Amino acid sequence: MRILIIGGGIAGTAAALTLHQAGFEPTVYEAHPDNGEDLGAFLTLASNGMRALGQIGAASAVAELGFPLTRLRLIDASGTELADAPLGSPDEPLARYRCLRRTDLYAGLQAEVRRRGIPIRHGARLSSLTEDPAGVTATFTDGQSATGDLLIGADGLNSTVRSLISPAAPRYAGQRVFYGYTTDASAAQQKHAEAITMIRGSNAAFGYACSPSGETFWFARVSGPQATAEEMATTTPVEWRDHLVPLLRPDSTPAAAIVAATTDQLMVTNALDLPLGLRWNTPRAVIIGDAAHAASPATGQGASMALEDAVVLAKALRDSPSTSAALATFDLLRRPRVENNIAASAALTASRTPPKPGAGTGTGPNANERPPALTDAELAHQLEWTTPLPAGQSG
Numbered sequence: 170m171r172i173l174i175i176g177g178g179i180a181g182t183a184a185a186l187t188l189h190q191a192g193f194e195p196t197v198y199e200a201h202p203d204n205g206e207d208l209g210a211f212l213t214l215a216s217n218g219m220r221a222l223g224q225i226g227a228a229s230a231v232a233e234l235g236f237p238l239t240r241l242r243l244i245d246a247s248g249t250e251l252a253d254a255p256l257g258s259p260d261e262p263l264a265r266y267r268c269l270r271r272t273d274l275y276a277g278l279q280a281e282v283r284r285r286g287i288p289i290r291h292g293a294r295l296s297s298l299t300e301d302p303a304g305v306t307a308t309f310t311d312g313q314s315a316t317g318d319l320l321i322g323a324d325g326l327n328s329t330v331r332s333l334i335s336p337a338a339p340r341y342a343g344q345r346v347f348y349g350y351t352t353d354a355s356a357a358q359q360k361h362a363e364a365i366t367m368i369r370g371s372n373a374a375f376g377y378a379c380s381p382s383g384e385t386f387w388f389a390r391v392s393g394p395q396a397t398a399e400e401m402a403t404t405t406p407v408e409w410r411d412h413l414v415p416l417l418r419p420d421s422t423p424a425a426a427i428v429a430a431t432t433d434q435l436m437v438t439n440a441l442d443l444p445l446g447l448r449w450n451t452p453r454a455v456i457i458g459d460a461a462h463a464a465s466p467a468t469g470q471g472a473s474m475a476l477e478d479a480v481v482l483a484k485a486l487r488d489s490p491s492t493s494a495a496l497a498t499f500d501l502l503r504r505p506r507v508e509n510n511i512a513a514s515a516a517l518t519a520s521r522t523p524p525k526p527g528a529g530t531g532t533g534p535n536a537n538e539r540p541p542a543l544t545d546a547e548l549a550h551q552l553e554w555t556t557p558l559p560a561g562q563s564g
């Protein structure tokens with residue numbers, strides 16, 4: 170089966186690896202000329218995402234790109250430590266949470282795709298697709314086209330594939346998310362090795378982690394109106410910093426000092442998500458990852474959900490008697506989990522609920538390592554490569 174994968178981000182590269190492992194012939198088409206879009210921020214991969222990578226032999230390669238997080242500290246606006254608890258699966262080295270730059274994750278996954286001989290074409294931006302019983306054809310903005318048996322839309326939040334099969338615009342979730350890095354080690358006051366510290370601030374939900382090389386990765390989620398396109402285009406990092414610091418100053422926490430010590434490595438995004446209940450597929454096309462179920466960042470699970478999608482989709486295609494049965498199985502197995510994550514993240518964003526000790530994290534401070542709707546055993550079963558999908562769901 171020839172499979173066209175649109176998007177070489179997290180879901181697209183992971184799908185290429187899983188589908189290749191299952192014996193299919195995937196080709197990745199990535200719009201960006203070198204790497205991917207929106208690469209300024211960092212993210213955390215949760216234990217479930219690392220386990221999904223483990224199913225395709227890519228956990229070690231990704232683990233080396235970032236640093237482990239094995240503890241979650243929670244402090245309040247007065248600086249009082251409320252909790253310090255294990256995070257994820259600290260005793261399982263390759264399933265530990267990882268904090269890494271988005272750009273490094275993309276580059277690492279794309280390198281793994283190339284290393285396994287899977288074709289990846291950069292500068293290929295999908296503009297339209299047509300399908301009939303014989304196949305599906307993707308047309309790119311440079312006039313080139315490609316034909317396959319199945320097309321996977323892994324083209325992110327503003328997916329072109331979604332706009333062609335299930336038009337829906339992302340919704341603003343009510344918060345701006347700031348990201349930054351500083352090498353000023355004193356800003357974090359104290360180093361807490363392998364810990365991510367979440368701060369329940371009076372005006373922002375703040376989180377930071379210090380890398381072994383002494384760099385502090387931080388984020389802040391601030392409720393308020395959506396940043397406009399013009400603001401995004403014209404506001405400099407220093408101006409954003411000077412906007413954010415006064416919001417953090419009233420609290421007795423390291424947050425204001427960390428942001429104040431940040432120079433040009435600062436960016437802001439709007440927290441967006443997709444409505445529930447979207448149609449994910451046509452007979453020969455399916456959307457996965459953020460294209461299908463983008464959540465606001467509060468649970469910090471988007472990348473891990475994309476990695477899980479890749480494993481379950483490849484297993485469904487491998488184990489099902491037909492493409493239509495495989496796509497139905499994929500929808501059946503994945504929808505409750507990922508839509509729960511959208512809802513949980515939206516609720517956390519709206520309520521600004523503090524994180525629960527022992528829960529996971531991500532760029533969002535209110536983490537929910539394991540979105541509900543599946544037990545651990547059910548998830549492990551779905552992800553385990555050698556295990557067929559649950560009886561009655563593979564055909």
Ligand SMILES: Cc1cc2nc3c(=O)[nH]c(=O)nc-3n(C[C@H](O)[C@H](O)[C@H](O)COP(=O)(O)OP(=O)(O)OC[C@H]3O[C@@H](n4cnc5c(N)ncnc54)[C@H](O)[C@@H]3O)c2cc1C
Nearest residue numbers: 176178179180200205213295324325458459471472531532
């Ligand atoms: C502010 C913020 C913080 C986050 N923090 C975390 C976190 O800590 N942990 C976590 O797990 N998740 C986090 N996420 C979510 C995570 O980044 C996404 O869920 C994840 O990137 C989804 O992967 P994807 O491959 O579906 O989409 P993307 O990573 O967006 O990749 C899509 C790819 O498709 C390409 N593309 C787009 N259009 C086309 C086209 N027409 N033709 C060809 N290619 C195209 C793009 O260039 C890109 O490379 C965060 C998200 C945001 C916005």
